[in-house]
Amino acid sequence: MIDPPTMFMALIASTMAAVVLLLWSYWLNANQRCLLWIAASFFAASVATFLLGGRGKMPDWLSIDAGVALLLFGISLTWAAMRVFNGRAVKPWVLLIGPVAWLIACRVPAFYDAAGLRVMIGSLMSAAYFAAAAWEIGSTKDGLRTRFAVAAILLLHAAFVLMRAPLILMDQPSQGVFSGAWFGIATLESAIFIQVIAFLMVSMIKERVESQLRAAALTDPLTGIGNRRAFFEASSAVVAHNARHGRSTATIVLDLDRFKDINDRFGHPVGDAVIQAFAAVAKKRLRAADVVGRLGGEEFAVTLSETTSEQASLVAQQLNDAFVAAVKAMAVPGLRCSASAGVSSSPGTTVSLEDLLELADCALYEAKTLGGGKVCSDFSREGLKASAA
Numbered sequence: 568m569i570d571p572p573t574m575f576m577a578l579i580a581s582t583m584a585a586v587v588l589l590l591w592s593y594w595l596n597a598n599q600r601c602l603l604w605i606a607a608s609f610f611a612a613s614v615a616t617f618l619l620g621g622r623g624k625m626p627d628w629l630s631i632d633a634g635v636a637l638l639l640f641g642i643s644l645t646w647a648a649m650r651v652f653n654g655r656a657v658k659p660w661v662l663l664i665g666p667v668a669w670l671i672a673c674r675v676p677a678f679y680d681a682a683g684l685r686v687m688i689g690s691l692m693s694a695a696y697f698a699a700a701a702w703e704i705g706s707t708k709d710g711l712r713t714r715f716a717v718a719a720i721l722l723l724h725a726a727f728v729l730m731r732a733p734l735i736l737m738d739q740p741s742q743g744v745f746s747g748a749w750f751g752i753a754t755l756e757s758a759i760f761i762q763v764i765a766f767l768m769v770s771m772i773k774e775r776v777e778s779q780l781r782a783a784a785l786t787d788p789l790t791g792i793g794n795r796r797a798f799f800e801a802s803s804a805v806v807a808h809n810a811r812h813g814r815s816t817a818t819i820v821l822d823l824d825r826f827k828d829i830n831d832r833f834g835h836p837v838g839d840a841v842i843q844a845f846a847a848v849a850k851k852r853l854r855a856a857d858v859v860g861r862l863g864g865e866e867f868a869v870t871l872s873e874t875t876s877e878q879a880s881l882v883a884q885q886l887n888d889a890f891v892a893a894v895k896a897m898a899v900p901g902l903r904c905s906a907s908a909g910v911s912s913s914p915g916t917t918v919s920l921e922d923l924l925e926l927a928d929c930a931l932y933e934a935k936t937l938g939g940g941k942v943c944s945d946f947s948r949e950g951l952k953a954s955a956a
Contacts, residue, residue, distance in 0.1 A: 574754040575620030581758040582613040585765035592769050599772050604648035604657075609761060611641030632673045635689050639665040642696040645721075645764075649704040652771070661699075665692045690728050697725035710778065713771035720767065724760045731756075787861040789839060790846035798860025799920065802870035805858060806913070806920045809872055816872060817879035817912035818920070820927040821845075821886065823865035824905045824939035833902060841904050844893040845886075852889055853882075867906075868924065876912040876944045883908035883942045891940065907934040910944030 586609045593602035618625065618634030643662040650657055672678045672688065679685070698721070705718030731753045785797035793801065802818070809816045823845060830838040842865060849859045849867065858870040869886075871879050887906045894904045909931025911923045934943040 574751060575616055578754050578758050579613045579616050579620075582609050582616065582761050585761050586610050586613070588765055589768070592772070596772060596776070599652075601648045601652040602768065602772065604644055604651050605765070605768055608641050608644035608648060609765070611637055611644060612761075615641055631679075631685070632670060635685075636666040636669045639669055639689070639692055639696070642693050646696055646700040646703060648768070649700045649717075652768075653703065653707050655703075665696060668692070690731070694725040694728045697721050697728065701725065709775075711771060711774050713767055713774050717764070717767045717771060720760065720763055724756075727753075727756055787846075790843055790861055792846050792850060793858070793860040795860060795862050798858060798862065798868055798870075801858045802860075802868075803920045805870050805872050806918065806923065810913070810918060814873045815875055815912055815914060816870065816918075816923065817874040817876060817910060818923040818927045819869040819871070819879055819883045819886075819908050819910050820862075820924065820931045821867045821869070821883065821906045821908045822931060822935065824907055824935075826865040826904070829902070829904060833899065837899060837902065840897060841894060841902075844897065845890050845906065848886060848889045848893050852886055868927075870920075874912065876910055879910045879912060880908075880942050880944045883910055887940050887942070905940035907931060907939060908942045909934055910942065912944075 586606050589602050589606035589609070593599060593606065596602065615634050615638035618630050618637065622630040622634075640662065643665055647657045647662060669689065669692065678688075701718040701721035704714055704721070707714065785793055785800070787794040806816050808814075823841065826838065826841070829841060842861075845867065846859075846861065849869065853859055853869065854871075856872055860868055862868050869882070871882065874882070887908065891903075891905050894902060909927040909929065911926035911930060913923060930943040934941040937943070
């Protein structure tokens with residue numbers, strides 16, 4: 568057995584090491600304020616541990632009243648850190664309700680003189696804050712797998728806090744709650760918990776930063792829809808999936824008509840607004856499962872799962888009609904724009920996205936020769952081979 572003062576010192580040292588790690592991580596990622604909150608949580612917990620460890624050498628109001636109140640405040644900051652990570656505001660009353668309730672309870676002699684009752688109530692309050700933190704971080708769905716690990720560790724610790732209270736009280740009660748085997752296990756578990764949470768918080772932030780970088784690499788900065796790379800990656804997966812299940816896939820390639828004239832006459836800001844208007848129409852009109860991307864300049868492409876050529880042609884015409892109305896709604900005198908579209912589809916057999924786009928490009932060429940706002944789709948793979956020959 569390790570004597571309680573040594574246990575307390577080991578816990579304090581472990582906690583402060585986690586604080587240093589978190590502050591270093593914040594220095595490297597200054598926009599991740601949740602690291603400061605969790606570091607503050609651990610720092611408050613380490614000071615509280617020092618006060619609790621000084622029981623018998625310090626006045627009771629300092630080691631019991633202030634020590635537990637500060638510990639509860641530090642635990643509440645863990646909840647705050649999870650909330651800040653989610654981009655939500657921290658409610659100060661939630662942080663203070665536990666510590667204030669504890670200080671008020673300590674003014675009641677029947678409560679203050681019952682060590683076992685204090686341990687049970689303090690453990691219950693601590694577990695409630697840990698459970699709230701677990702719910703806060705685990706209830707948000709954004710694809711970060713580390714979230715579930717953080718939530719699981721917080722819930723396990725909350726359960727352990729609830730379980731250890733009666734065990735500590737039953738373990739050699741004549742020697743007091745700060746001695747016995749279960750007290751040593753509880754202290755060791757707390758040290759492990761702090762190190763694991765610190766590691767997982769840094770990992771979770773790293774995962775989110777990497778996710779944001781991946782999203783930025785696949786997003787067209789002007790329109791907010793997928794760029795060429797994103798379109799090819801997502802559409803290739805759709806085409807392959809439909810081919811395996813014998814389902815049809817349609818692609819539409821669209822080009823904004825006379826776009827160069829718009830830039831020359833009205834300026835690039837208006838040209839950018841026109842491109843953004845088409846992207847907004849596409850996002851609003853297409854299904855969630857459809858893939859849309861900006862291939863470059865004023866050219867866009869759409870992949871439609873389980874869609875025939877006739878259905879895709881109707882979608883293309885609807886997109887053009889909505890786009891024409893959106894440009895008109897911009898209320899720029901003399902500004903008019905439409906979109907020409909080429910449509911191709913696979914009958915459900917094995918076909919590559921490149922083949923579909925090549926067919927759609929040929930159809931788009933025909934549509935452009937007919938004038939603005941036209942949709943063409945009368946191309947087959949055999950017709951493409953014949954024209955190429």
